[in-house]
Amino acid sequence: MLLRVLCCQLGLIVLLGISPIATAALELTAEEKSYLSNREPVKFCVDPNWMPFEAIDKQGRYTGVSSDFMEEFARLLNIRLELVPTDNWSDSLNNAKQRVCDLLPMINISPEREQFLSFTEPYVSMPVVLISDQNTRYLDGLKSLEGHKLVIPAGYIFAEHVRDNFPQLDVQYADSLLESLRTVAKGEALATMATLPIALYQIERHGLGTLKISGHTNVNIELSIGVRNDDPLLASAFQKAVQALPIELHDQILARWYRVNVEQARDYTILLVLVALLSVIAAFLSYRNYSSRKFNAQLAKVNARLSDRNQRLEQLGKRDYLTGIYHRINMDSELEKDIDHCANQGQPLHVILFDLDNFSQINIEHSHPVGDLLLVEVSRLVEERLPDNTYFGRWGGDSFLVLCPQSSAEDTHKIAEVLHTTINCHRFSENVHLSATVAVATCHPHEHQSKLMKEIEQLIRDKKKEGPGQLTSLTIETTE
Known part of the structure; x- marks a missing residue:
């Protein structure tokens, strides 16, 4: 649950496809x-x-x-x-x-x-969140900490923000973020502040599983x-x-370190589980003398938990920081696989690309934290309405891609209509009205991935000129 919460709230990176980097x-x-x-x-x-x-x-x-x-x-x-x-x-x-x-x-x-x-x-750029004990209620921003202690690493920009905007708060300073997290874990302060990826790393790396992300601060680290x-x-x-x-190089650097974090967290988890297992075995043999059958049953449970943990960590490495859906790198890879599979089967591939209209203006008018919240809300809304045999991920800052390798043209159009109606009619948070321009593309066997996405992206741009909330389609003929 902790990883799911962290993944869904994390706002930083729109990961682009990995390709050879030209010298700048x-x-x-x-x-x-x-x-x-x-x-x-x-x-x-x-x-x-x-x-x-x-x-x-x-x-x-x-x-x-x-x-x-x-x-x-x-x-x-x-x-x-x-x-x-x-x-x-x-x-x-x-x-x-x-x-x-x-x-x-x-x-x-x-x-x-x-x-x-x-x-x-x-x-x-990264959003800053509040971190507290698992038993703490939802914290509605820094103002909700009045009457409670907030611990902050000395010298961090958070300290200046709190000092200038919330002088009434009871603030304690620590030498490092890790010390701040441990202070909260020991119950000596209600909360601390950190950027989401760093919170993820520190909590997993140092085994602080009693902590959680408990609220937003409306502070964005640039x-x-x-x-x-x-x-x-x-x-x-x-x-x-x-x-x-x-x-491309900028995003590859961020993606590389993100994957390393996940692997380190997974290795650390394995070590903790093995140490815990050895302790259980020692206590078991010394004091309880249980039967071999009971021991094997407990071992199976530990292995099952470990397997589930590793699977969740592996999935996290494929996910977008902010929305929790698949990121651009993973969507690029899956699109290439689907094109090859459909070519081998001699069948066309159907995809849906939709782009949120005037989203940059929404960020300007309502702030980037609200924009991040809307992206998460759109992702959840779409996920709930997609069939199981589709593949959904983030393609760009405010664009999303749905792969439908097992759907017919008719079924894909129905899916697109549902998404178009859902987004354009939904009442989003903060009373923000969102609309989306949706395009359905049919790609014939042996078509190149780059041509497919280039043409559907161009179609989206052309339709946006006619006004927001458009629904359109195209068929891309084979180049062979």
Whole structure:
């Protein structure tokens, strides 16, 4: 249940298909090139305990999402990087203030930090949630914590937000997020704050299964590179590097670390189960002397739970952070399989692509947290109305794909009509009216995946010009 809740609430990444990455064009001025080639290695500090985003491991090595990004930025700029180790995030911030380090790879922008840092445009975005004990009721934002203790890692942007907007709250500061989580687990504070992927990692990695995601904060973390503000050439170079990073590579880095997190959580779970099993066996033999039959029955139950746990973790690796449905990488793979299967059977493949109308404007008018909530709501609504033999996932920011490999053309059109009517007539949260443009495509055997999706996406764009809430179809002839 914990993984399901985390998966359904997690808002970050629209994973795109993995393909060969073209070298991005980076246009530095002559002055920037000369400066970078002649300067000393760029010194940087990180949060040493902020996985999966960044950390310093027991061997003193820099790891995490930001390590992969910094490797790419260093390659683009042809510079050398030098890590300045610290014990905690507060020390890293202080080093940046004192010019001990030249930059911080992942940091949220704030007026206080702008006094000593220049910032690139954000390149990673995550929602912040409240985490509490399993027995805690739903927490309706930070205002619901009045009269209770909130623990926050010192130096985190959350602290500035709470201080400026909720000065009445009783706040305790910890040296790290892990310490904050353990404080909540021990009942010494009602809640803490964290971004959802980091909460997932820390809770699973450190066996804090008594904790849960208990509410939203309406805070969104926008992570940029913070460069010392007395070095404008270095700041402008990193801004250009962020802009030049290919979106496919950006999403592959995030997807790679997401899958690693799941595997680590699964391995840790196996270890815990095995240790628990050995303890059960020792106590069993020493004090209870149960029969071999009873022992085998208990062992079977443990193995069944372990198998179920691993299956859920494996499924999580295929799912979109925010909505819990299949993500773009998995949909790409499944679409390719379905095209090959239909080609072998000599049958056409039917797919449905639908795109939410004017969704960017909804995000602007109602805020991104509301937009995230609507995406989750649409996903649940559609899932409930799809037959079991379909495959449903997120194709883009506000577009969704349904694969119908076992459905006839007539049945696929009926499914599309149901989805079209359901979305356009449903009363969504926050009294937001949503509509969707829905397209049904029939792909004949031996058709190429890229041509199929290119043509159906173009059809969606063309129909949107006629107004919201369109329902249309096309047949793509074989290229052979």
